[in-house]
């Protein structure tokens with residue numbers, strides 16, 4: 001059965017380098033993961049270049065600590081013509097108890113663009129081709 005917060009799109013383990021001066025994980029690190037999670041979800045809706053146009057909302061509900069397994073789930077909140085608004089929920093598996101805590105919730109708007117950086121309908125056929133990757137495949 002589908003999880004109400006969507007599929008897992010990213011899973012990471014927090015490291016000492018991720019902390020702020022209070023010893024908890026820096027919000028900017030979590031925001032970076034959220035941005036990646038929104039991209040990962042958007043990419044499932046269209047094989048295009050995607051850019052983040054707006055973080056509509058971000059709520060840090062509870063702290064994240066070093067060494068915790070952090071899971072990001074994403075689902076489509078709304079769609080437009082060229083954009084998809086993605087809801088991202090971040091969970092931390094508490095290191096000592098194994099319990100899952102919802103730590104951050106965000107809403108991120110992604111826009112599909114072409115090679116000239118112009119918005120394109122995200123439901124269009126794939127716009128990435130063999131020349132687009134950084135690695136030869």
Ligand SMILES: CC(C)(COP(=O)(O)OP(=O)(O)OC[C@H]1O[C@@H](n2cnc3c(N)ncnc32)[C@H](O)[C@@H]1OP(=O)(O)O)[C@@H](O)C(=O)NCCC(=O)NCCS
Nearest residue numbers: 050051052053054079080081082083109111113117118119
């Ligand atoms: C995203 C970008 C290409 C949109 O360009 P634009 O000229 O505003 O394009 P449009 O006016 O045609 O809008 C395209 C879509 O973006 C949405 N959009 C544009 N500006 C927006 C804003 N400020 N807030 C919310 N949505 C916005 C529009 O609603 C539209 O969605 P829709 O087609 O689903 O209705 C441009 O703003 C951009 O390049 N931004 C920088 C992206 C970036 O570098 N992100 C960080 C790294 S990934």
